Amino acid sequence: MAGEDSSSLFGEIRRFAKTSGAVGGIAARVVGARAFGMRQDRSSNAEDLKTILGGLKGPLMKVAQFLSTVPDALPEEYAAELAQLQSNAPAMGPAFVKRRMSSELGPDWRSKFKVFGDTAAAAASLGQVHRATLHDGTEVACKLQYPDMASTVEADLRQLKIAMALYQRMDGAIQQDDIFKELAERLREELDYQREAAQMRLYDAMLHDQPMVHIPKPIASHTTKRLLTMTWLNGRPLMRRLEEDAPQEERNQIAESLFRAWYVPFYRFGVIHGDPHLGNYQVMPDGSVNLLDFGAIRVFGAKFVRGVIDLFEAVRDNDNDKARHAYATWGFNNISDEQLDVLNQWARFLYEPLTDDRVRPIQLDEDPNYGRSIAQKVHAGLKRTGGVKPPREFVLMDRSAIGLGGVFLRLKAELNWSRLFHELIDDFKTEELAARQAAALAEAGVPPSLLT
Secondary structure, eight states, X not given: OOSTTSOHHHHHHHHHHHHHHHHHHHHHHHHHHHHTTOOOOHHHHHHHHHHHHHTOOSHXXXXXXXXXXXXXXXXXXXXXXXXXXXXXXXXXXXXXXXXXXXXXXXXXXXXXXXXXXXXXXXXXXXXXXXXXXXXTSOEEEEEEEOTTHHHHHHHHHHHHHHHHHHHHHHOOSBOOHHHHHHHHHHHHHTTXXXXXXXXXXXXXXXXTTOTTEEOOOBOGGGOOSSEEEEXXXXXXXXXXXXXXXOXXXXXXXXXXXXXXXXXXXXXXXXXXXXXXXXXXXXXXXXXXXXXXXOSSEEEXXXXXXXXXXXXXXXXXXXXXXXXXXXXXXXXXXSOOHHHHHHHHHHHHHHHGGGGOOSOEESOSSOXXXXXXXXXXXXXXXHHHTTOBOOOTHHHHXXXXXXXXXXXXXXXXXXXXXXXXXXXXXXXXXXXXXXXHHHHHHHHHTOOGGGGO
């Protein structure tokens, strides 16, 4: 067979065999314990799952990190263990680099660079990054996709579907069909680096008037479906800067820059960056941020964004009728009065900082487990009332809000979150958002499929 990725079926079988024992073995323990009335050690199961997943390079690790931030997508013990997974997998060696670059840019690929670093500068779940210099002196980052990733994705998604279905049968508070569909579609999209390049251009168009947010620029002549070349941004990983005990003023500026990086695109253009992982941004000495990794992007209709603002107003005004309308706008159908009360508990948790017009931390309660305790109450309420089926559009938006809130907690930032929010939503008009969205998509050359 020609090409390193041509044996995708065999790659998928190998991957399936490697992961099916992990998920299947844990599933057998759980089901057996339930069938015979035995007490199951969920923390032990979770530790086993983390150990197995942590040894894998690829999307299953990425999805595990994702699920660890979605309240009650997995049991608490599983989420706690999976949250510890790190993105930095061991880099592929020189032989892989030569094959990948030759297959994407041709056998004379080295002639297209003035300098190319053979050693990976960074490694993540779907690919690794090499630093290079173009002939005009432009410093660039070349992200090379690992081999057999298409088959890896499909094998991992099958295991994820089994794991999520098992948990839904055990619990039932959250019907996860659409959550899985959303995760699967976004993960498959991340394999297409030309799509990611278009999404990078989209973010550059949406944030061109935000001087505290920097976006790399893709180099079209050196980009293919499995190779993404972009301008190199110099910055420091956020976690490394926090370890140095950055002053409060700098922490506040970083938090404000991140707030604008995420929510200017959402409230002005209906677009969300769905992966607020700490590795996806760097910080500069002036508190500005470099936003990286544009594989997981979601585009929403203006009506959906209007529903987000409606729910904020419902929480602020304690208006249940408006809250019900907002949930219906998103696709939560036929919710009972009791379910409405339960969902509003979660909404109040998310929106509370935005209703408080003063400088403050994102969370007043200093308990780091406060958010999870709220999630547990909501989970118990949904289970008691028969469960809900979150619409797929809700998944990345909720994940971004929770993930970014967690970053603000780590920063110990103190800002007037209400003021920042109202700068974006005051005088909101759906028709204006729709027009801005269409113009930005056209400017970036984003394919119409992004809207599906």
